[in-house]
Amino acid sequence: MPDSVDAVIELLATENYVCDRRLATALFLSLKLERPLFVEGEPGVGKTELGKVLAQALGTALLRVQCYEGLDVAQTAYEWNIARQMIEIRLAEAVHETDRGKLVRSLYSRDMLIERPLLAALTQPRSPVLLIDELDRADEPFDAFLLEVLAENQITVPELGTIRATAPPITLITSNRTREIHDALKRRCLYHWVDFPTLERELEIVRLKAPGAAERLRVQVVEFVQRMRSLDLFKAPGVAETIDWTQALVALNAVRLDPQTVHDTLGVLLKHQDDIVRMQHGDTVKLLEELRARAVLD
Amino acid sequence: MFAENIVHFSRVLRAAGLTVGPDRVLQAMAAIEAVGLSRREDVHAALSAVMIDRHEQQPIFDAAFASFWRDPKLLEQLMLLALPKVIGRGDLPRPPTAGRLQEALAPPRRAPSEQSPSDELRFDASFTFSERERLQRADFESMTTAEFEAAKKLAAQIPLPIAPVRRRRHEAAPRGRLDLRATLLRMARAPQTLTPAFTRPRIELPPLVVLLDISGSMDRYARVFLHYVHAVGQQHARVHVLTFGTRLTNITRCLRHRDPDVALRLADAQVPDWKGGTRIASCLAEFNRRWARRLLGGNAAVLLLTDGLDRDEGGHLAEAAAHLHRMAHQLVWLNPLLRYDGFEPRAAGVRAMLPHVDRFLPVHNLASLADLGRALSHVR
Numbered sequence: 001m002p003d004s005v006d007a008v009i010e011l012l013a014t015e016n017y018v019c020d021r022r023l024a025t026a027l028f029l030s031l032k033l034e035r036p037l038f039v040e041g042e043p044g045v046g047k048t049e050l051g052k053v054l055a056q057a058l059g060t061a062l063l064r065v066q067c068y069e070g071l072d073v074a075q076t077a078y079e080w081n082i083a084r085q086m087i088e089i090r091l092a093e094a095v096h097e098t099d100r101g102k103l104v105r106s107l108y109s110r111d112m113l114i115e116r117p118l119l120a121a122l123t124q125p126r127s128p129v130l131l132i133d134e135l136d137r138a139d140e141p142f143d144a145f146l147l148e149v150l151a152e153n154q155i156t157v158p159e160l161g162t163i164r165a166t167a168p169p170i171t172l173i174t175s176n177r178t179r180e181i182h183d184a185l186k187r188r189c190l191y192h193w194v195d196f197p198t199l200e201r202e203l204e205i206v207r208l209k210a211p212g213a214a215e216r217l218r219v220q221v222v223e224f225v226q227r228m229r230s231l232d233l234f235k236a237p238g239v240a241e242t243i244d245w246t247q248a249l250v251a252l253n254a255v256r257l258d259p260q261t262v263h264d265t266l267g268v269l270l271k272h273q274d275d276i277v278r279m280q281h282g283d284t285v286k287l288l289e290e291l292r293a294r295a296v297l298d
Numbered sequence: 299m300f301a302e303n304i305v306h307f308s309r310v311l312r313a314a315g316l317t318v319g320p321d322r323v324l325q326a327m328a329a330i331e332a333v334g335l336s337r338r339e340d341v342h343a344a345l346s347a348v349m350i351d352r353h354e355q356q357p358i359f360d361a362a363f364a365s366f367w368r369d370p371k372l373l374e375q376l377m378l379l380a381l382p383k384v385i386g387r388g389d390l391p392r393p394p395t396a397g398r399l400q401e402a403l404a405p406p407r408r409a410p411s412e413q414s415p416s417d418e419l420r421f422d423a424s425f426t427f428s429e430r431e432r433l434q435r436a437d438f439e440s441m442t443t444a445e446f447e448a449a450k451k452l453a454a455q456i457p458l459p460i461a462p463v464r465r466r467r468h469e470a471a472p473r474g475r476l477d478l479r480a481t482l483l484r485m486a487r488a489p490q491t492l493t494p495a496f497t498r499p500r501i502e503l504p505p506l507v508v509l510l511d512i513s514g515s516m517d518r519y520a521r522v523f524l525h526y527v528h529a530v531g532q533q534h535a536r537v538h539v540l541t542f543g544t545r546l547t548n549i550t551r552c553l554r555h556r557d558p559d560v561a562l563r564l565a566d567a568q569v570p571d572w573k574g575g576t577r578i579a580s581c582l583a584e585f586n587r588r589w590a591r592r593l594l595g596g597n598a599a600v601l602l603l604t605d606g607l608d609r610d611e612g613g614h615l616a617e618a619a620a621h622l623h624r625m626a627h628q629l630v631w632l633n634p635l636l637r638y639d640g641f642e643p644r645a646a647g648v649r650a651m652l653p654h655v656d657r658f659l660p661v662h663n664l665a666s667l668a669d670l671g672r673a674l675s676h677v678r
Binding site for chain 2: 005021022025026028029030032033035037038040069070072074079080082085086089100103104107108136137139140141159176177178179180183186187189190191192193232234274
């Protein structure tokens with residue numbers, strides 16, 4: 001376990017994750033105070049990646065719950081092994097078992113339980129990383145269920161009793177804010193808003209993730225995307241899009257940005273038709289002119 | 299000394315409208331202990347991770363932190379000076395009863411509300427049917443204040459204006475999909491009999507987003523409707539309300555307050571542009587950009603309450619309305635101007651928006667609000 005904010009930054013750097021000091025502080029506190037970390041931000045700023053990288057860096061298991069509407073306990077926490085229970089009942093009939101209590105106990109014993117990620121996160125010998133991804137896509141009843149798991153590190157199975165954590169999981173919750181998560185749940189977490197990175201940090205990220213690109217191109221790409229985010233677009237490109245775009249340009253053998261190349265590859269950066277149309281109507285040329293004026297582009 | 303500062307700092311944040319409970323203060327102390335006091339930015343990051351829980355609070359927090367770090371004492375004095383003027387969510391409004399008491403004791407200029415012993419307004423007990431009927435037909439615009447008060451009370455009893463939707467979450471039911479887990483539980487209890495258990499998709503109300511025009515021409519309607527929405531919000535948790543005139547304001551949190559008078563007073567304090575002009579196109583476009591993705595998840599319905607009297611300069615209104623229509627599960631436009639027989643969509647704004655709504659309904663009296671409930675009550 002890292003013992004300071006700097007140690008967290010170094011730890012994530014070993015896995016090629018560039019982490020700013022604020023995020024590192026929040027993460028360090030979440031490890032130190034054993035509180036879940038609630039990470040909110042625009043899509044494509046590296047929220048999910050953080051969970052994966054953290055598990056790799058700490059060398060522990062990663063348990064992931066991908067949220068969607070209608071998610072319930074059976075898909076996220078545990079399920080009874082119905083087939084085995086059926087066989088158990090048939091066996092009891094075959095041997096004329098009359099002790100009802102004994103039958104019920106054998107039907108609902110621990111080894112009849114199929115573990116799903118949330119329960120598995122509580123039964124690991126070593127604290128795993130539990131990544132609850134895009135919680136905003138799940139519905140409110142799931143928030144309510146999560147409360148017990150996050151606050152007490154335990155899950156109550158009605159037929160069996162309460163299962164407590166052997167080693168408390170390191171929990172990371174991400175959300176894209178397509179709905180507001182209930183305050184009661186947020187209160188149990190530390191909160192961090194992941195913003196788009198600064199120019200220097202984004203350049204650092206692109207260097208790590210797209211080593212095949214020429215440095216000049218990388219600078220131009222990052223400058224261009226940074227300026228793009230200040231336009232009033234419907235969905236600004238995330239860091240993931242910047243990396244994709246750099247790789248796309250490398251695949252097309254581009255060595256510098258020019259209107260035609262940008263025009264042809266806009267679909268990698270922007271995912272809304274309105275935004276693409278807007279960029280094609282002169283905004284691209286305007287941004288490139290700006291870069292040229294600042295001598296980023298030759 | 300240092301703990302005292304944290305406590306004090308949390309008081310500052312509370313005064314600024316953040317909800318900082320004692321649990322967070324304790325956590326903040328633990329957090330500071332963990333990161334140490336040597337670097338200002340670490341302290342800042344640590345405190346903000348603990349003390350805020352939504353992105354909008356960051357600027358408030360940053361400002362408070364900056365001045366506090368400079369000189370806690372100075373801030374304390376500033377706070378004492380500013381306290382009566384600070385208006386925020388965290389402020390304790392005057393207890394509502396005080397206002398009502400005053401109203402009850404004052405000469406009856408305005409209609410007293412339900413806690414006063416006046417007969418004329420306890421309509422549940424004493425309104426005759428015909429009076430009720432008359433109220434339901436009266437136009438909001440031409441009511442006396444007493445009637446207006448009563449209308450607000452009635453509005454709180456009208457059914458919900460949303461069509462329920464079928465969800466993916468299942469619940470126990472007499473017929474439907476076989477529920478093996480429950481069936482087995484029954485079998486374990488009585489092995490000789492097989493009584494299968496079933497589930498079916500839950501049918502429930504989707505989230506509702508209300509966009510309320512509060513420009514001059516809409517003033518009275520908007521107020522009654524606000525009461526109505528408050529009542530709806532008390533029964534149904536997922537209602538978001540945004541007002542727009544010359545700018546867009548989210549007043550959802552104000553309306554969470556149980557007491558309608560307090561809730562509306564808080565909302566009043568939040569909204570800067572009551573009875574001002576109207577810029578529908580830019581407000582809708584702003585909603586689409588800033589809020590739509592956050593509020594329109596889960597098949598949300600949108601109620602748009604506006605008279606559409608907008609000159610639509612620039613011609614962006616149709617575009618914004620179309621965009622909204624694509625994102626909302628159902629878009630219902632409530633228009634008070636429909637009360638005039640022979641209302642023709644002559645205003646450019648009305649004409650621009652009309653092709654992009656699912657329903658276009660009148661909302662100038664209470665009967666029409668009830669119609670609205672009926673119009674929307676079948677499952678979509």
